[in-house]
Amino acid sequence: MAQVSTSQALLEKIVSLAKRRGFIFQSSEIYGGLNGCWDYGPLGVELLRNLKEAWWRAMTKRGDVEGLDAAILMHPRVWEASGHVQNFSDPMVDCRACKSRYRVDHLFNEMSEKRLRAISKAANIESAISRTLVMQSRDLSKDELGEMITAMVEKNGTLFADLVKQELIPCPNCGRAGTLTEPRNFNLMFETYIGPVKEAANAVYLRPETAQGIFVNFLNVMQASRQKIPFGICQIGKSFRNEINTKNFLFRTREFEQMEMQFFCKRGTDEPLFEAWRETRWNWWRNLGMPESKLRFKPHEKLAHYAKAAGDIEFLFPFGYGEIEGIHNRTDFDLSRHQEFSGKSLQVHDEETKEKYTPYVVETAAGASRGFMAFLCNGYDEETVEGEQRVVLRLHPFLAPIKAAVLPLVNKDGMPELAQQLERDLRTSMKSFYDDSGAIGRRYRRMDEVGTPFAVTIDSDTLQDQTVTIRERDSMQQVRLPIGQVKEYITEKIAPPV
């Protein structure tokens, strides 16, 4: 329990710092906030952009991954093909007595055959079932019976309530009958309308993932870029999910940003490629400063309908482990479905066998917003220096919003002027910050708190011999070097990780 409250306090400190120093603000705060939406402030947007830039470089510098930026709005049929229309809207019911919540299909899946038979009788759906029996000329299994009832319930709005009233569907948790509410639909996709007229025929969705924009452009990109299988397409962009519950600051939000890459390959090469990408992505997080001790790879036990293998890279947040990137072997599911729904071929020609085939896909789907929060949590540190507490954000220099602070040791003897001149010069190639307010120690600490890796100080020696000190954030160690070498020195240290 002590651990829980400590970690909660930690998250609160991070949220507080994020707001005070301009990383994250709550959306529409002056109107009371908007649930599950957050705004990136001046420093936040720098960190986020640096994170996305690190990812983009890592992907596109390979030569076998092309970039893409697809529209957020897509043809509604895309989401039928992807399975989101069906799978993203689950009817759910609550137990009024014990407050448990269930998905309707789960309810019937886990019910005894005897009870399922009783329900099918009571609900007068035997005729429908017998029609199916005649059509297929065989008995329905228990699972099929459950699916049949689920389908009937979804079609007939009052059927479920009737069954509950007849005490045929008890709550699996508390066992009481007649306590379940009517099914309510939870559609996790945001809906909007194309054109000014709000009618069902014009409905489109805000994408719940960026991946589909890649799949539908697969042939366009391959032909335009003259890539050959195997190759990948990567994309960074906002996605939207109408989550029932938002949670944990930036971790579960309704609007979030993804960094996704789909790697198209031939069937049979998918498994080693899955392993290779898993390692590549793991190393990417490590190279940006994530310690091994706070990362883990967790294979999925239950696979989604599209996946052959799947797992998450998880980061140890203050509230526990949470996914920051999913790596999936999506097989040829998505391309096959889009071929089926669009009627257009998405096959490629195999030079060797002279056959056409639908490529397999290995997906890496990282959360930009989640990664942002992970780096914030990982970097946050408190330590005691000579009896005083120091808060320091240990961000990788490439991620740090501000790269260098330039400080006159005191505000006289021309130090401010020299410092301003240096800062103006640095500013042309990196985000820098000039500060002459307060004592030098206070200014160092201010910069520590937002993760600025270098602080350049102009002192009286500078006036004599044109040298300055550069203080490194984590060690607080200083080196002295000629003012003319500062830019080169820092530029080298803030280079992107390999």
Next chain:
RNA sequence: GCGGGAGUAACUCAGUUGGUAGAGUCACAGCCUUCCAAGCUGUUGGUCGCGGGUUCGAGUCCCGUCUCCCGCUCCA
């Protein structure tokens, strides 16, 4: 959606049995200051989340609502 906790200055929080709001930090201006949150002076900033109600009078009591955190549920 249910249960619990919380919303007062940019941040962290006081605010008595109801009498129209304070502290520290931060920020800003100035003084001071020659390397790790020193000190002094001054200043900005709040219709107490929002909306009703009770009352002569509500930060305080009542109702509703929004947001955040925790748990349950959910998370193709």
